[in-house]
Amino acid sequence: MSDLPNRISIKEEGPREGFQIESAAIPTERKVALIDALSGTGLRKIQIVSFVNPRRVPGMADADDVVRTFRKAEGVDYYALWLNLQGFERALVHRARLAVRGTLQTCASEAFLRRNQNRNLAQNEAYQRHVADAYRNAGVPVDRGSVMAAFGCNFEGDIAPATVLRMVDLIFAVAAENAFQIDEIALADTMGWATPRSIKRVVGAVRDRYPDARINLHLHDTRGMGIANAYAGLEMGVDSFDASVAGLGGCPFAAHPGASGNVCTEDLVFMCEEMGIETGVDLGALIEAAHLARDIVGHSLPGHLMQGGKLSALRQARKAVAGG
Amino acid sequence: MSDLPNRISIKEEGPREGFQIESAAIPTERKVALIDALSGTGLRKIQIVSFVNPRRVPGMADADDVVRTFRKAEGVDYYALWLNLQGFERALVHRARLAVRGTLQTCASEAFLRRNQNRNLAQNEAYQRHVADAYRNAGVPVDRGSVMAAFGCNFEGDIAPATVLRMVDLIFAVAAENAFQIDEIALADTMGWATPRSIKRVVGAVRDRYPDARINLHLHDTRGMGIANAYAGLEMGVDSFDASVAGLGGCPFAAHPGASGNVCTEDLVFMCEEMGIETGVDLGALIEAAHLARDIVGHSLPGHLMQGGKLSALRQARKAVAGG
Structure with missing residues (x-):
């Protein structure tokens, strides 16, 4: 079941x-x-x-x-x-x-990235490479990547799973360049857009492409879906949660x-x-x-x-x- | 899925x-x-x-x-x-x-029934037959049965699915005696004991024995599980909810x-x-x-x-x- x-x-x-x-x-x-x-x-x-x-x-x-x-x-x-x-x-x-520990931070919504961190997608990609250098130079392990606004965005609307996958690809690309071993990909429902269906869809898409990556869910409860979304994650085998x-x-x-x-x-x-x-x-x-x-x-x-x-x-x- | x-x-x-x-x-x-x-x-x-x-x-x-x-x-x-x-x-x-419309009302917890309605299980069974007579005499359709405390009880603890099934059996027995057509069985999480797992277990047990009965869920949100429990119900095909x-x-x-x-x-x-x-x-x-x-x-x-x-x-x- x-x-x-x-x-x-x-x-x-x-x-x-x-x-x-x-x-x-x-x-x-x-x-x-x-x-x-x-x-x-x-x-x-x-x-x-x-x-x-x-x-x-x-x-x-x-x-x-x-x-x-x-x-x-x-x-x-x-x-x-x-x-x-x-x-x-x-x-x-x-x-x-x-x-x-270092996290490679991406965002599936460029509009949110601009507002929140004043960077566009290309600038953020460059910034994560810059940050990766700093982590490596400081001898800090980098074992985690995160995707903000992975389920929707107040400023960009619905987010396609393909957009999330591009961010996960970027995380693994930067990690490979730096010989970082990514243990966990965090998918964040930053603005409370997720439902159990979109949790399953996005987690499924990431799992299909990266079957060995551990997925973490960061779920905001803006619209009361937090626990139901966590349950949907559990049903997909997700075993790491922020709370x-x-x-x-x-x-x-x-x-x-x-x-x-x-x-x-x-x-x-x-x-x-x-x-x-x-x-x-x-x-x-x-x-x-x-x-x-x-x-x-x-x-x-x-x-x-x-x-x-x-x-x-x-x-x-x-x-x-x-x-x- | x-x-x-x-x-x-x-x-x-x-x-x-x-x-x-x-x-x-x-x-x-x-x-x-x-x-x-x-x-x-x-x-x-x-x-x-x-x-x-x-x-x-x-x-x-x-x-x-x-x-x-x-x-x-x-x-x-x-x-x-x-x-x-x-x-x-x-x-x-x-x-x-x-x-x-009449509902045949049962309760999976005798302790709760005593406290709430001052009847034990046998007395409630007799009372439902008495009520059924009154409904029939008044020409009121009886198309619904309900099971209170179907997922747990503050005074009796966990409730076995078999106990819920006995209540559903009683509903259908009284209905058959009176030629009532029961369209819906309401399962109530009266005291907020249910989790998605127990929703699936109890709904599954009722569905197995009565595949044609429409199931309704009445879910109290005492412990914040209400929406997750509703989702678990949806996954079982439940299409009737109180809210x-x-x-x-x-x-x-x-x-x-x-x-x-x-x-x-x-x-x-x-x-x-x-x-x-x-x-x-x-x-x-x-x-x-x-x-x-x-x-x-x-x-x-x-x-x-x-x-x-x-x-x-x-x-x-x-x-x-x-x-x-």
């Missing part, structure tokens, strides 16, 4: 996605408290900051302090995001505490109308574990971290499990009644 | 689900305004009230007035819910304005922590239409109705499309730019 994986890997992006978007100044130690809580949940990959222009993203002005002060847990890799070489240089300073605790990064309600958060980590973990797919994550600890995230930002967040609760507690109560 | 239907039928339950749960007294004319707005969206089935004890459900105390005053639209069937023969008698009064505009009936946030709304109608319509499955619903008109619903209840509601917006507007804007 389908090709569900036995186990998935989740990269938690809540601290970066969330604190980047919040308008209120959140004290550094509160951000660190959330990262430390997440470190105890079983998550093995946590993206904690972005090194971006603090004038454009004031919430990330204390990124260096966050990286300096969180408690590094055994077996957990901590990541930073950057969009250009200035950001990369800032990340390199923290090489002892961060997993500094945000409590749905941090989006608050479709009071604080940030229309903001598009990443799919919620604990909702994703719940779905997988209930379907027999291992995540390695302790759902109870993750729900506690989600409540902490809500306390820190001071407003409701989109996650459901933090309200609905896990089923194992109800199953236990039932057993206790039956036993007594 | 899957067995997606070409077209689905949606029963809108927002007015009933929503106004039943709201703590604030909502004026009758505001309820009617929402029903009238929904009548213009293309939805063909709208459940507008429940005839229940006004001391237990104060929000439905004006049910008779609502039924008397909404504007009946051509081609739309309006439904009421009732849980016992007193409620049925109240509905019968409005036979000219309501589609009064609530704006996710009315649940507000996981400020007003009603933990409340479990039905899956959101406009989010469901969006997913289907984007995947090429016809719903007959005008998404723009439905989103306007969702905004009206939010204004009426006076707090945020869980729907996503009402925040994220439809894609057709973005596609149009893109075409206009390209054309100009």
Whole structure:
């Protein structure tokens, strides 16, 4: 019936996605408290900051302090995001505490690329080659390629799978020139255009051309399709997902109308574990971290499990009644 | 790859689900305004009230007035819910304005049945036969059976598909005794226990035994699985869903922590239409109705499309730019 994986890997992006978007100044130690809580949940990959222009993203002005002060847990890799070489240089300073790995970044929508990074497709291709040189010179492993706006774009409309494939081709071409071993291709639904059907279509197209590439999905929940899209990915055998605790990064309600958060980590973990797919994550600890995230930002967040609760507690109560 | 239907039928339950749960007294004319707005969206089935004890459900105390005053639209069937023969008698009064049809109601969890309706399984079986007599005597068609808690229960835990099948067997047995033609079996995830896997398992079990029965899914979004579960249903060929505009009936946030709304109608319509499955619903008109619903209840509601917006507007804007 389908090709569900036995186990998935989740990269938690809540601290970066969330604190980047919040308008209120959140004290550094509160951000660190959330990262430390997440470190105890079983998550093995946590993206904690972005090194971006603090004038454009004031919430990330204390990124260096966050990286300096969180408690590094055994077996957990901590990541930073950057969009250009200035950001990369800032990340390199923290090489002892961060997993500094390079990603070749492409975008299936030229219109979005222009708006977001002020580059056209040709300029971005040249820039990725330039970045590849910098990574190689710094001795930084490059094992990942990403395609933004892989399922549609507010400024360009629908995206053809062939366009996504051209971006994946570019990633593998630049990787080959540099003898990089690409382990994962991330397909991002940056603006919440995907449905289960387009997930299957695009993942299928990439898989057909690159059967050995591991595919990662980065799914924004703008239109409520996040979990359904993740399920469609699982059915295609996708076993790597980005997610945000409590749905941090989006608050479709009071604080940030229309903001598009990443799919919620604990909702994703719940779905997988209930379907027999291992995540390695302790759902109870993750729900506690989600409540902490809500306390820190001071407003409701989109996650459901933090309200609905896990089923194992109800199953236990039932057993206790039956036993007594 | 899957067995997606070409077209689905949606029963809108927002007015009933929503106004039943709201703590604030909502004026009758505001309820009617929402029903009238929904009548213009293309939805063909709208459940507008429940005839229940006004001391237990104060929000439905004006049910008779609502039924008397909404504007009946051509081609739309309006439904009421009732849980016992007193409620049925109240509905019968409005036979000219309501589609009064009987449902044989079962529950896969005896614990929930006891709590919710103060009957055990044997008592409910007897009661359904009693109700069937009343329907037959009143000349009311009985074309539907329902199974509450078909995917799990807060008080009984996991529910085996075999238990659901016993309830479906009972429905068909009572129907056969009364020469009722059952057109639809509704499987309700009353407490939000379902995942795509259990949807497929239970729907598959019912389909195997009753290949000709149309299956309807009533999916609560307590744990954020509603849309993914609907997608799993679509993949099994299910083409009948209940849904609530704006996710009315649940507000996981400020007003009603933990409340479990039905899956959101406009989010469901969006997913289907984007995947090429016809719903007959005008998404723009439905989103306007969702905004009206939010204004009426006076707090945020869980729907996503009402925040994220439809894609057709973005596609149009893109075409206009390209054309100009």
